[in-house]
Amino acid sequence: MQERAKATRRSLLEAAAQLFAEQGYAATSVNDISARSGRTSGAVYFHYTSKEGIAVAVVEDRFATWPQLAARYGDETVTPLERLVALSYDIAHALTQDPMARAGARLWTERTVIKAPVPDPFALWTAATTRLLAEARAAGHVYEGVRPARAARALVPAFFGLCILTEALEGATALDDRLTDWWHLTLPSLRPQPSPGNPALHCPTGPWRGFPPSAFSTGRR
Amino acid sequence: MQERAKATRRSLLEAAAQLFAEQGYAATSVNDISARSGRTSGAVYFHYTSKEGIAVAVVEDRFATWPQLAARYGDETVTPLERLVALSYDIAHALTQDPMARAGARLWTERTVIKAPVPDPFALWTAATTRLLAEARAAGHVYEGVRPARAARALVPAFFGLCILTEALEGATALDDRLTDWWHLTLPSLRPQPSPGNPALHCPTGPWRGFPPSAFSTGRR
Numbered sequence: 001m002q003e004r005a006k007a008t009r010r011s012l013l014e015a016a017a018q019l020f021a022e023q024g025y026a027a028t029s030v031n032d033i034s035a036r037s038g039r040t041s042g043a044v045y046f047h048y049t050s051k052e053g054i055a056v057a058v059v060e061d062r063f064a065t066w067p068q069l070a071a072r073y074g075d076e077t078v079t080p081l082e083r084l085v086a087l088s089y090d091i092a093h094a095l096t097q098d099p100m101a102r103a104g105a106r107l108w109t110e111r112t113v114i115k116a117p118v119p120d121p122f123a124l125w126t127a128a129t130t131r132l133l134a135e136a137r138a139a140g141h142v143y144e145g146v147r148p149a150r151a152a153r154a155l156v157p158a159f160f161g162l163c164i165l166t167e168a169l170e171g172a173t174a175l176d177d178r179l180t181d182w183w184h185l186t187l188p189s190l191r192p193q194p195s196p197g198n199p200a201l202h203c204p205t206g207p208w209r210g211f212p213p214s215a216f217s218t219g220r221r
Numbered sequence: 222m223q224e225r226a227k228a229t230r231r232s233l234l235e236a237a238a239q240l241f242a243e244q245g246y247a248a249t250s251v252n253d254i255s256a257r258s259g260r261t262s263g264a265v266y267f268h269y270t271s272k273e274g275i276a277v278a279v280v281e282d283r284f285a286t287w288p289q290l291a292a293r294y295g296d297e298t299v300t301p302l303e304r305l306v307a308l309s310y311d312i313a314h315a316l317t318q319d320p321m322a323r324a325g326a327r328l329w330t331e332r333t334v335i336k337a338p339v340p341d342p343f344a345l346w347t348a349a350t351t352r353l354l355a356e357a358r359a360a361g362h363v364y365e366g367v368r369p370a371r372a373a374r375a376l377v378p379a380f381f382g383l384c385i386l387t388e389a390l391e392g393a394t395a396l397d398d399r400l401t402d403w404w405h406l407t408l409p410s411l412r413p414q415p416s417p418g419n420p421a422l423h424c425p426t427g428p429w430r431g432f433p434p435s436a437f438s439t440g441r442r
Contacts, residue, residue: 024333026247112245112327113334122390146406154383154402157390161382162375169343169378181375185367188410 009047011037013061016054017103025055025110052116055107063104064119066091073128080135081142081190085183087128088159092179095163096172105164122160126152133190142190155186230268232258234282237275238324246276246331273337276328284325285340287312294349301356302363302411306404308349309380313400316384317393326385343381347373354411363411376407 015037019028030051034041048054072087094101111118126149133148159182166178236258240249251272255262269275293308315322332339347370354369380403387399 026334109330110333112331113247122386150402151406153387153391154399154406157386157399158379158383158403160386161384162379163382165343165378165381166374170374174374178375178378181371182379185372185375185407185410189406189408 005047008039008043012039012044012047012054013057014099015039017058017061017100020055020058020107021099021103025051025107026113030054052114055114056116056118058100059104059107059118059120061104062094062098062100063108064121064124066094066121066124073132079141080132080139081187084129084132084136085187088179088183089176091159092163092175096167096175109164122156125156125160129156136190140192143192145193146190151190158182226268229260229264233260233265233268233275234278235320236260238279238282238321241276241279241328242320242324246272246328247334251275273335276335277337277339279321280325280328280339280341282325283315283319283321284329285342285345287315287342287345294353300362301353301360302408305350305353305357306408309400309404310397312380313384313396317388317396330385343377346377346381350377357411361413364413366414367411372411379403 012033016028016033019032019036028051030041030044033044033051033054037043044051044054048057069087069090072083072090075083078086091101095105096102107114108118108120129152130148133142133146133151136142137144137146137148162178162182163175166175170178233254237249237254240253240257249272251262251265254265254272254275258264265272265275269278290308290311293304293311296304299307312322316326317323328335329339329341350373351369354363354367354372357363358365358367358369383399383403384396387396391399
């Protein structure tokens with residue numbers, strides 16, 4: 001694609017994402033996207049065919065794919081369980097601060113009014129969570145009774161619901177605290193259980209101990 | 222209200238709930254509600270003023286208020302933590318099986334396209350969860366470091382997200398198993414921690430032990 005066409009597509013995509021994130025799919029028209037981007041309505045139709053087309057392109061650009069998280073996911077200098085926690089904070093931050101991710105999430109929740117299939121990231125997240133839990137269990141960081149695939153299928157919907165509902169109920173600024181609270185209510189259940197030979201090592205004296213790792217601390221406890 | 226008017230209102234409400242649950246708010250017209258109920262469109266406008274009006278009435282009838290749960294919530298023959306778990310299964314069952322509850326939840330998630338404020342149950346759920354956790358902590362069934370109000374503000378959104386997303390991703394039949402998995406990943410973190418004097422009493426040998434209570438067991442573990 002020519003550089004100029006690429007720049008046009010990007011500016012249309014970003015204007016559409018801002019509008020979808022602010023006011024939703026139904027309330028946003030192709031004319032609105034044209035006015036916000038400073039391009040013509042014809043440019044929207046030329047590059048994306050329809051309002052549905054540009055909505056799906058917004059979802060695919062970030063929300064359904066999370067291209068920027070691949071490095072974090074594969075960072076072998078950090079333990080698998082810490083990578084899982086770090087990924088959750090990355091996603092929570094994007095869902096509250098990045099217009100492209102916010103728009104994608106909002107369009108997915110509004111998918112019933114969009115006349116096109118809206119892709120989602122949940123199969124990807126569930127597979128990544130399953131693999132990180134399996135690696136963590138193999139490394140002895142997660143209790144051997146945890147079944148990674150089953151746990152992932154419960155954790156991913158709970159996490160996404162936490163993000164979306166917390167923003168709706170308390171506003172985006174509350175999400176960091178709420179996510180930390182949720183991990184405090186989840187991580188102790190994942191951890192290895194005490195063994196008779198070494199109760200001090202495996203049996204924490206309180207569920208809050210050692211969490212969050214300093215990198216994610218909100219400094220509130 | 223006269224009995225006949227009450228019966229008309231109820232049949233309109235139930236027809237509207239079925240349609241909203243099946244096809245969503247935007248795709249359902251007042252004519253559809255009239256046809257499904259066997260009443261006139263005029264009856265819809267007479268009793269509920271508008272499509273927004275009947276949608277809000279559907280949400281208030283069950284989803285925003287959960288009138289049938291008051292007995293379970295106040296049942297002092299059951300421990301507070303068991304009541305909390307039982308309430309979650311009651312709500313999950315209603316969200317998958319009761320057309321009025323399903324319609325309410327769907328209308329709430331579609332609230333951005335409804336030109337009227339759509340009430341929600343989350344403040345009610347959060348207050349009830351806070352109180353049950355506080356009672357459980359006072360009874361020694363929950364770790365003393367758990368802060369009931371903070372925990373409730375994380376658990377309620379995670380629970381609702383689990384219900385809504387599991388149905389969207391895996392279908393309603395998966396929800397019971399997923400909810401059980403989620404409690405397995407949450408209850409051990411709520412439980413009292415081991416004490417040096419009585420490690421056997423407080424330090425379970427596995428996070429699955431003793432859960433779910435037989436009344437809620439899916440018979441799968």
